[in-house]
Every structure is written in C-alpha cells, then in structure tokens.
Amino acid sequence: MAHDVAADTAIGAALSGMRVAIAGLEYEGNSLSLRVERRADFERMGICEGAGLLRAAEGKQLALAGAIETLRAGGATLCPVYWTKGGAGGHVEDSFFTEAMACIVDGIAALGALDGVYLAMHGAMICAVEKDPEGAVLAALRARIGPDVPVAVSLDLHAHVTPRMAACAHIIVGYETYPHVDAHRTGACAATLLLRAMRGQIRPVTRIRRYNAILPVLGGATTEGEPMAEVAAQARAMEAAGRALSVSYFPVQPWLDMADVGIAGLAVADADAAAADAAAQEILDAMWARRYAFELPAMTPAEAVRAALLREGRVLLIDAPDAIGGGASGDAPALLAALLAHAPQVPSALCIVDPAAAQQAAALGTGAQAEFAIGAWQDQRWFTPLKVHATVERLCDGEFVFRGGPVAGATGRLGPSAVLRAGEVRILVTSHAVYEHMDEHYAACGIDIAACRLVSFKNLMNYRKLIAPGTSWIALHGPGGTPLRLQDVAWQHRRRPFWPADDTPAPFPLPG
Ligand SMILES: [Zn+2]
Structure with a gap:
C-alpha cells in the first residue's frame, strides 16, 4: 500500500510527546x-526487552524496524517493551x-497512559493449550488498556487471523509479498495508520472474512504471472x-x-x-476464485533426481514436504537416499538437520571416514535414519x-554443523532447523552451490530467488511435516467440508 510516510514525518511536531508502546511476538x-x-x-534468534528491542531492529528489514523508523520519524515517543522472533516449527x-505474553501485556500496562500500541x-503461532496465542495477547492487552487506545499489528502473509485478533486490534496489515520481501514496508504501513489514528485523522476499524479453505503454499508466489500477484494487484x-485504508489477504499457514x-x-x-466488511469479502473471493491455480506439479525424490539429470544446468531440488520454513523437522533423508542411489558421482549438496551426526563428525574430526546414520532424527513417522559411509570434509x-x-541482517544459527561427503554428494548436517533464505547456510559451511549440479532446499518459496538462466527447479512430493497434497493429510480437527478435501463450487464460510 502506498502510504505517505513523508507527510507523516512532516507533522511530527504535532505528535511530540505522544507515547507508543512497541512489542512483538513472531x-x-x-x-x-x-x-x-x-x-x-x-x-537463538533473540529475546529483547526495553531499549534492546530498538538496538535489535537497527538496520534490519524486519517489520519491527519499519514500524520503529516510521513512528520515530512521525515524532512519537517510543516505549519499547518486549520482542522475540522465532522461526517456524511445531x-x-x-x-x-x-x-x-506477560512480558508484553504487563509491560505495556505498566507504561501508564499511552497514545498507541504497535505489535509485530x-x-x-500455536501452543499445546492456547490455539490462538496472538488473539490471547491482544485480548489481554485490550482488557488492560481499554477500548480506545489504537493498537496496530503487522502480520505475515501466512497468518491465521482469528475473529478475536480482528476484534481487539484497530489496525492489522499483512505482508503483500511471497517470497516475503516487504516485512519492513508492512511494519511501516501499520505504523503510518497508527500515527494517523493517534492524530485523530482516522478512526480505523478492521474486519475479516474467511472461508474454510487452505491453499498449497508452493503455488502462492506473488511474483508476476502467479495467481497471488493478481490478488495483490486487486488489493492495491x-x-x-x-x-479501504488497507486491504490484506491471508492464504494462511495450511498445516494447522x-x-x-x-x-x-x-x-x-x-x-x-x-466498507471494511465489503473489501475483506471481495479480496477473499479473489483468492478463492484462483484456488485451483495454486497446485503445482511435483515428483517423488527418485523421479526428481532422474529428471534433473536429463536437464542442462543446475537444478534445485525442493524438498517441499520437509520445509523448515513451514515448520517441518528438516530431517527427512528421502532425497539423500535418492541422490546416493541415482547420482552418487554428480556434484550435489543437501542440508539435513541431525545434531547426532554433527556431533559424531566433530568427535571424529576432519578427514575421518565412518558410517553415519543420517536423518529422521526427530521425526520417524515416515522415515528411519539412512546409513551412509562418508568422509568428514569440514566442521563449522x-x-x-x-x-x-x-530476517535480513539477523544472525542464523545452525549450531555445530559438519559437511560430510559420500561420493560427490555433500551433506550438510546441522544441529538446529533454521529458516532458509537463499544459500547463506551452505556458504557459511564452505559449500559453494555454484559448483553443484544438484542442490536441495527445504523451503517453499525463497529458492525462487536463486532461479536464473541455467538454473531450474523441481518440487518433490511425499510424506512429511509440510506435505503438498493437503487433501491427503489425516486431519484430526478440521471441520468438514473444507477445500481442497471437499471440492464443491461454493465456498464454506468461517466465522469472521
Ligand atoms: Zn509466511
């Protein structure tokens, strides 16, 4: 959305002394x-309190940073409280x-009279007991600060927005893009609307409309020519x-x-x-109308490796069912088995979460050869560890x-890691499952993907940033924590009917 941040900056003096609490839970x-x-x-990603929050955001492309910079430029007095940003997982x-929640709610309440609140x-998020954590935070906050203090929230495009969240926040703005390249701008947009509300120029109301439908994440890009690009253009x-002041669309994290x-x-x-209701409904219908276009072709690991060998250039093998960015364990060895079976002498790289293998490699030392049991470290519902005879090429x-x-500018921490080599297959074993952006994790451990013919990624969208002339990609399907075929998941709690398990022309509304 095109907010006039410069205009807000110009009236900064009018806001002098206005106090805005800043917090976040991502x-x-x-x-x-x-x-x-x-x-x-x-x-590992950082838990910040008070002024530490401002330092953590400094120079970053986080939504938090966009909001802080905008509020500061608008002349507001910043009251940083608490912020933490995990990745994805269970x-x-x-x-x-x-x-x-106590740090955020009690911390904000302790600030006394406030003119506004921003939350990243x-x-x-889901917890074992609390299934709507963001809604719980916003409701608890609203109970403490009363109904009138404007609260602005920035969200990821894959947020599960609940009626309680919409009822408790005056302003909610979601990312426009996937791959997510506009977190900073989203925070700035939410903060801009907050500034206008604090100034009394607008009285924002937020409404949502929802359907009982989930969409395959792999097909949700907002880049040109993709179905979500049309939805984004319609919102703008x-x-x-x-x-409306702001229109957002949430194709939702489907594995909930x-x-x-x-x-x-x-x-x-x-x-x-x-007006908010009508706009929310229209953009929801724009997504619903394109639901079939989200499904992309995919192959089994063996099919993918064989097909990749028939192509020219570098091929990225997208291990979609084990996507760390979608919350999977990142420890599935299925693609590793396919590489060793069908392309052991083809220069390739693969990353897999396995702290025991990383520890074993560290104990053996560089240059040692041994048998490793790799993968299925955390999740043995679909796979067992794969025995691989390999050389410890590097420790990092x-x-x-x-x-x-x-997360641009933030530090990623894979933990103690090792590069194992079996034939020409390089296996990066890590201690932690860490969000993948591009190839930073490989480069950090000495693997140059430019030297690889086949490279595996465990993310559902960011790999597209590596697509260039001479580089193509193939998506894998199969069992895992982030399966592509949502209709095949053994859902325990989803209400029927829902799309795509129940394929009827009419949508199934959920409470808005
Ligand atoms: Zn997302």
Whole structure:
C-alpha cells in the first residue's frame, strides 16, 4: 500500500510527546510438526526487552524496524517493551508463551497512559493449550488498556487471523509479498495508520472474512504471472480507489490442524465497518476464485533426481514436504537416499538437520571416514535414519547473517554443523532447523552451490530467488511435516467440508 510516510514525518511536531508502546511476538506454528519450541529456541534468534528491542531492529528489514523508523520519524515517543522472533516449527511451549505474553501485556500496562500500541506478530503461532496465542495477547492487552487506545499489528502473509485478533486490534496489515520481501514496508504501513489514528485523522476499524479453505503454499508466489500477484494487484487497486485504508489477504499457514483455520480477506476502513466488511469479502473471493491455480506439479525424490539429470544446468531440488520454513523437522533423508542411489558421482549438496551426526563428525574430526546414520532424527513417522559411509570434509559453527527476506541482517544459527561427503554428494548436517533464505547456510559451511549440479532446499518459496538462466527447479512430493497434497493429510480437527478435501463450487464460510 502506498502510504505517505513523508507527510507523516512532516507533522511530527504535532505528535511530540505522544507515547507508543512497541512489542512483538513472531512465530509460525505447524500442527503436523513434532518440533517443540522452547525459550532456548527463541533465545537463538533473540529475546529483547526495553531499549534492546530498538538496538535489535537497527538496520534490519524486519517489520519491527519499519514500524520503529516510521513512528520515530512521525515524532512519537517510543516505549519499547518486549520482542522475540522465532522461526517456524511445531507448537510453542505454553510456559514460554505465558511468559512472553506477560512480558508484553504487563509491560505495556505498566507504561501508564499511552497514545498507541504497535505489535509485530507472525499470526500463526500455536501452543499445546492456547490455539490462538496472538488473539490471547491482544485480548489481554485490550482488557488492560481499554477500548480506545489504537493498537496496530503487522502480520505475515501466512497468518491465521482469528475473529478475536480482528476484534481487539484497530489496525492489522499483512505482508503483500511471497517470497516475503516487504516485512519492513508492512511494519511501516501499520505504523503510518497508527500515527494517523493517534492524530485523530482516522478512526480505523478492521474486519475479516474467511472461508474454510487452505491453499498449497508452493503455488502462492506473488511474483508476476502467479495467481497471488493478481490478488495483490486487486488489493492495491481497492486501496487506490479509496475502498479501504488497507486491504490484506491471508492464504494462511495450511498445516494447522484446527477447526477454524482458513484463508482470510482483511480490510481496515475509516470509521466504516460496512466498507471494511465489503473489501475483506471481495479480496477473499479473489483468492478463492484462483484456488485451483495454486497446485503445482511435483515428483517423488527418485523421479526428481532422474529428471534433473536429463536437464542442462543446475537444478534445485525442493524438498517441499520437509520445509523448515513451514515448520517441518528438516530431517527427512528421502532425497539423500535418492541422490546416493541415482547420482552418487554428480556434484550435489543437501542440508539435513541431525545434531547426532554433527556431533559424531566433530568427535571424529576432519578427514575421518565412518558410517553415519543420517536423518529422521526427530521425526520417524515416515522415515528411519539412512546409513551412509562418508568422509568428514569440514566442521563449522553454523553462524551466518541473512542477506535478505524478512530476517535480513539477523544472525542464523545452525549450531555445530559438519559437511560430510559420500561420493560427490555433500551433506550438510546441522544441529538446529533454521529458516532458509537463499544459500547463506551452505556458504557459511564452505559449500559453494555454484559448483553443484544438484542442490536441495527445504523451503517453499525463497529458492525462487536463486532461479536464473541455467538454473531450474523441481518440487518433490511425499510424506512429511509440510506435505503438498493437503487433501491427503489425516486431519484430526478440521471441520468438514473444507477445500481442497471437499471440492464443491461454493465456498464454506468461517466465522469472521
Ligand atoms: Zn509466511
């Protein structure tokens, strides 16, 4: 959306003395994942309190940074409280969530009179007990600060936006893009609307509309020619036409096994709930109308390796069912087995989470040869560890700086890691499952993907940043924590009918 940040800056003096609380809780859950995220997992990415939050955001492309810069430029007095950003995984331990929520809610309430609140959230966190953590934080906050203080929230495109969240926040703005390249701008947009609300120029109301439908993440790119690009263009046109202050679309994190998870349209309008409702409905229908276009072709690991060998140039093998960025364990050895069976002498690289193998390599030392049992370290529902005779080529600490995306400038920590070599297959074994942006994790451990004919990635979209002349990609399908075929998942809690399991022409509304 095209907000006039410069105009807001110009009236900064008018806001002098206005106090804005800033906090955040960012994490993407996945019900199919066995990973449990604890305090230590959030500490690796950073838990910040008070002024530490401002330092953590400095120079980053985070939504938090965009909001801070905008609020500061607008002349507001910043009151930083608490912020943490995990990656994606299974559920968050309730004890940590309770602690984080208390830090945010009690911390903001302790500030006394406030003119506004900004919160950076992903919007798809789940805990073992609390299934709507963001809604719980916003409701608790609203109970403490009253109904009138404007609250603005920025969310990931894959947020599971609940009616409670929409009821408790005056302003919600989601990322426009996937791959996510606009986190900073999203934070700035939410903050710009917050500034206008604090100034009394607008009285924002947020409404959502939802359908009981989930869409394959792999087909959700907003780049030109993709179905979501049309949805994005429609949202921007609606804003330009004055239909709403902000229009967002949420194709939703699909691997959430809960009764009321579905795609959502959301709009913020100026004191006009009916306009917000209508805009939310229109953008929701734009997504629904394109649902079939989200399904992309995919192959089994063996088919993919054989097909890749018939192509010219470098081929990226996308291990979609084990996507760390979608919350999977990142420890599936299926593609490794296919590479060793069909292309052992083809220069290739693959990353797999296996702290035991990394530890074994460290104990043996560089140059040692041994048999390793690789993969299925955390998740043995579909695979067992794969026995591989390999050489320890390199040991590394696994630290790197993200070069782009919503975490640009932040430090990634794979933990103690090792490069094992079997034939010409290089296997990067890591201690932690870390969000993949581009090839930073490989480069940090000495693997130059330019020298590889086949390279594996465990993400669902960022790999597209590596597509160039001479580089193509093939997606894999199969079992895992982030399966492509959503209709085949053994859902326990989803309400029927839902798309794509129930394929009827009419959508199935969820409470908005
Ligand atoms: Zn996302």
